[in-house]
Amino acid sequence: MPELRKDPIIGRWVIISTERARRPDQFVGQPKAQEDPKACPFCEGKEANTPPEIYALRPRNSTRNGPGWDLRVIPSISPFLRVEGDLERRGNGVYDVMNGVGAHEIVIETNQHIANLADLSEEQITRVLNCYADRITDLEKDSRLKYVLVFKNYGKGSGSTGIRHARSQLIATPVNPKRVKEELAGARLYYEYHERCVFCDLIKQELSQKERVILDFDGFVAVTPFAARFPFETWILPKQHCCDYTCIDAESRKNLARVLKAVLLKLKRGLNDPDYNYVIHTAPFRRQKVGYWKTIDHDYHWHIEIMPRLTKVAGFEWGTGFYICPLPPEDTAKFLREVEI
Amino acid sequence: MGELRRDPVVGRWVIVDTDHPKEPRDFKYEQNVPSGGLCPFCYGNEFMTPPEISCFRDPGTASNAPGWQVRVVANKFPALQIEGDLDRRGLGIYDMSNGIGAHEVLVETPYHNKDISDLLPQEIENYLKMCCLRAVDLKKDNRFKYIMVFRNYGAAAGASLEHPHTQLVALPMVPKNALEEIHGAQAYYNYRERCIFCDMLRQELQDKERVILENKYFISFCPFVSRFPFEIMIFPKQHSGYFCHMSTEEIAALAQILKTTLAKLKKVFVNLSYNYIIHSAPINGDIGVEYYHWHLEIMPKLTQVAGFEWGTGFYLDPTSPELAAQYLKAAE
DSSP: OOEEEEOTTTOOEEEEOOTTOOOGGGGOOOOOOOOOGGGOTTSTTOGGGSOOOSEEEOOTTSOTTSSOOSEEEEEOSSOSSBSSSOOOOEEETTEEEEEOBOEEEEEEOOSSOOOOGGGSOHHHHHHHHHHHHHHHHHHHTSTTOOEEEEEEEESGGGTOOSOOSOEEEEEEESSOOHHHHHHHHHHHHHHHHHSSOHHHHHHHHHHHHOTTEEEEETTEEEEOOTTOSSTTOEEEEESSOOSOGGGSOHHHHHHHHHHHHHHHHHHHHHHTSOOEEEEEEOOOOOOOOTTTTTTHHHHOOOEEEEEEOOSOOOHHHHHHSOEEESSOHHHHHHHHHHOOO | OOEEEEOTTTOOEEEEOOSSOOOGGGOOOOOOOOOOOOOTTSTTOGGGSOOEEEEEEOTTOOTTSSOEEEEEEEOSSOSSBSSSOOOOEEETTEEEEEOBOEEEEEEOOSOTTOOGGGSOHHHHHHHHHHHHHHHHHHHTOTTOOEEEEEEEESGGGTOSSSSOEEEEEEESSOOHHHHHHHHHHHHHHHHHSSOHHHHHHHHHHHHOTTEEEEOSSEEEEOOTTOSSTTOEEEEESSOOSOGGGOOHHHHHHHHHHHHHHHHHHHHHSTTOOEEEEEEOOOSSSOOOSSSOOOEEEEEEOOSOOOHHHHHHSOEEESSOHHHHHHHHHHOO
């Protein structure tokens, strides 16, 4: 019998389908085609092909926008939002409009032509994670901005352009996005009733039930969510309660790098290098708004959501916001637990 | 500079690129080219599907045999099953229930390679009539709270079979997206005592720049807050909560506007894959239909939803709906 499961935070229902009885190994993909690295604009030595850098990790004796860097952040080549200008929020009949003010940055994670973050060293991944925090902190200074989304599109099926050089993106928006608001509202509602963080409760329950846990070490847990939208969807949560990604210390970021690498490697080895997205869910900038952020330190819990792109989102999902997951998360967790890395 | 636009119903923000808009030729999309082969929805293969639930067929032909025009069968791999109780229960912090519901497939035409835009008006009318009949029938089961009609056309849109078909799902709860629309519409109604969709239509008909087509009963336009390039909405001009309450005359008008709109879309993008869905008011509940207005949403598969959209629910639209409407209006 198929099951309907409800996400405890935002209240989304998903159908865990049992009818097709698919097995995890049926999602193993084909190897990716190789491409010519000479055409890549993100490799070392091609700095002139990108907009000037906003941030870089490079030795003192190297020059800006020259070779010799370990990690670089540049503005997006085709940004949807721009840093210049005013918001000018206004109405247009029943509609609301404002100018597209914000920021859109690309984090080039390595100077070498390596595609998957999973294949970088723990040290390199730690640098990437530190860079996210540095960039969010810097963008927070701009009072027009309310939220920064850090995300990665890996592989063509994830919406990436297809250039196989490891990178992630940051988009800072002048309004709090809908999906973020829903999660915050859900977490707050739970807190108001229970005076506990829903994510902390979730971690406790997952660790005692164990069947959806993939990894548990160094202060982080990786689980497949109870109401998974996609097969092999994976969340990484810090055991230590904290609402804001930028507040975690250097040691925790090193640990997170180890856990993130392990999860991504398991996906890569187990499913033959699938396309995926990941997104960091963290608290918005707490701009002054009397009373509004009163409980966020207690009720919200930052985490990372990884979504392998193995199925296509079709009309039903678009229409209803109801997802059909063809495989129970218990099965995908077991499969990923058993992948050796 | 790009523009941020807010959906007046659900409050979603969309970034519209008005600076360097993408023209139709800039899109590289996965083309939908049927390859044929053994098809369970073609004449003579009726035995390959579960037995038919309903059918329009030539007089004198036997059920589950050739001679039909529109055929409804249970989905062979249903996401939900019809027998049993919902049995809603908790599991620690989680909530769950049994997967009760209905999942039907409506085979629109015996022709393997004909999209709706290739069918005769009479054939489309039959298809739409069948959608209505099935919804009216499923409404009688009071375990169901919502009926979703949707169509995935082409592999890129998630269709697992080539032969054109539409699906109906009856759900035991009102899904999140529908609830959001209803709550948004309700809030507007409480404030103004008017239907927000009716107000939107009035504004679109006045502005004109996003309107593609219009007939006596329907209007098709590119929504001001499009999530996807070349997204299209078809609305009945008369306020109505349920699509399945359409009159024969309205069905004919919808068939006409749907056919021409899809033909225009496929003229601009050859062999395009797309989804469409019908949003209608919930059933078997106390949700008033005075503020909800049913409509059909067409979503062409030209771009891929990526991490940003998943993470924020914010969408990036590279072609403004005004420009998209211009192209669609011009297409013969």
